Amino acid sequence: MPNQRREPRSATITDIARVAAVSKSTVSLVLQGSPLIKAETSARVRQAADTLGYVYHRGAAALRRQSSKIVGMVINDLTNPFFAELLVGMEHNLMEAGYVSLMAHTGESLETQEKVLASMREYHAAGLILCPAFDTPPGVLEAIRAGGIPLLVVVRPIGTGDYDFAGSDNEAGTFMATEHLIQRGHRRIAFMGRVGGGPVYELRRIGFARAMTVHGLPIVSEWIVDIPPTRTGGREGIRQVLALRDRPTAAVCYNDVVAFGALGALGEQGLIAGRDFAIIGFDGVADAAHSNPPLSTISVDPGHLGEVAAELFLQRLREPSTPALRFLATPRLVVRQSSRADAP
Amino acid sequence: MPNQRREPRSATITDIARVAAVSKSTVSLVLQGSPLIKAETSARVRQAADTLGYVYHRGAAALRRQSSKIVGMVINDLTNPFFAELLVGMEHNLMEAGYVSLMAHTGESLETQEKVLASMREYHAAGLILCPAFDTPPGVLEAIRAGGIPLLVVVRPIGTGDYDFAGSDNEAGTFMATEHLIQRGHRRIAFMGRVGGGPVYELRRIGFARAMTVHGLPIVSEWIVDIPPTRTGGREGIRQVLALRDRPTAAVCYNDVVAFGALGALGEQGLIAGRDFAIIGFDGVADAAHSNPPLSTISVDPGHLGEVAAELFLQRLREPSTPALRFLATPRLVVRQSSRADAP
DNA sequence: TACATCTTTTGGAACGTTCCAATTTCGCAT
């Protein structure tokens, strides 16, 4: 019989006051650790609180002082380990700072994103961290800003306004990735991602294209493979690439998840990445070190990015009216098996 | 200049009352959709609320009616896709039911778990869903129960008390897995996981052992490989297994993550899972379908398990004093490449 | 017109805190 024996009513500050024979104001001060209260009284109050099994009512406190320790986190896709690791990093540092995360998952649906954002407003979060769903219109930001609530956008920029943002240098990343493959001797290189997949995609594709151009290599339009940015997409992409006449010998993937799909599809064809074909991903999720074969990638260290994002956010909370903060993680090339062999 | 232009003070029910020339009681009733209020008045109130940009203050409401729509979710390891998918499933159904998730990540640390549980109590969550960290002592449950707050334990049972629980039939799962390998002709089969890794490990090992025994196969103690239940652990495990004299031809892995590590390590040795060695995982995470090679696994459909868990929890909230609820997902054998070939 | 009944609206006390202003208590010098 679980959840039986429910307390008659949980103890309040007033109950403590009665037991400790002081006023509730005193109790409040003690609980806040005020130096105004005599040590002796303070001890008595704490004792009473203990025996009553008192638990602080953050809701009531938040109502009175107009501020909460809740931060709303809106995440687009937790099944992508990149976002999971990012979330863990953010949550960790926020918790460290005494905040607690009201989390909502949008699954890339604009509709649910709209819904949860409204909901977070009702909970009077101290601020919002948003990993926007694909194609989030700038109006969404305006709506939040109009509410006067601190907002940090993560990973995917939205529109052109100036808001706090933490992400990574996508163009530099794919530039490095592509250059790495070129240095391995590859000349026909594919780029696999969702065409029109927003600014992140755009920048990554541009970085790819720039590296190709800089090294005097042609960019064949068929090499820009249009697939959903998922594992399935990656599989599909490799199938398309392998079917091309004059087929590429390497592929830069939009992200690690796509790359994982690609590794799988190669294996299916009896090919080994890093021997028969080169694959490089983007993000640097933990799994990349353990895939088959281990995946070369452009790492932005998602966990760390999350922690930095949290710091940025906390800074914003401390300083509500300071110019827009912006952080771009510098990506790092991590070479593993999947791109190790030279081009044929 | 973000977050500027902050509203003087956000509109309250009283403001609406003034504008609509009614009492705040009326406004409250309207907002609750009470049928008591005349349609005409109701419209007027709603209109006023709109123009004021009113946003409902859930905190205040929760304080007054002693109940909240917050559910605390304590998750041990989001970097394991199993838990990420589980979380997504739970969160989805809870949101559907109008609840919002206060999420905290413990990273398998008992200390932070203790801390976040205390914190959730302060937020007066309507209930708690706990994916316990490894080796969580039963005392933790008692503490929560003493607070009289509905609790659902997920995935990992704790001690012997009767509390609401949602998990899967672990023994049946590894039994199936092992039997599947045996039917493929394997006779020397390893089991890789963290020895002493709690009840889930125990049951999975027992299922494995039972299948071996039932089919008259010996269980060699060296085949029970002791590794951390992570990707790295999986790599390490395969290395150990391959080094054994009389080496096994197949391995049942504690979970999919271990299996992924195993696939990677096999590849490193130039071996292909499903041709040179058979691997089967446990959990059925989405990635399993896309690994290299695709991973055979005992699927409990984590997303679905999450949804069911949420339903169980909601039922508990509706019926606070009903006997302990218990759900065990029936695992399903999913055969993919990694175990497809027959034993040599 | 007066009364009963039903519908609609409302005052105000809660919920558990915080914090200002005011009060009491204390220690100490006169």
Next chain:
DNA sequence: ATGCGAAATTGGAACGTTCCAAAAGATGTA
């Protein structure tokens, strides 16, 4: 004893809701 400044404590209003009991309005009946 008395006064006085500092230290310690306290009363009570506020935060934005809900909801009970009661009041007010509307409608119908005798």
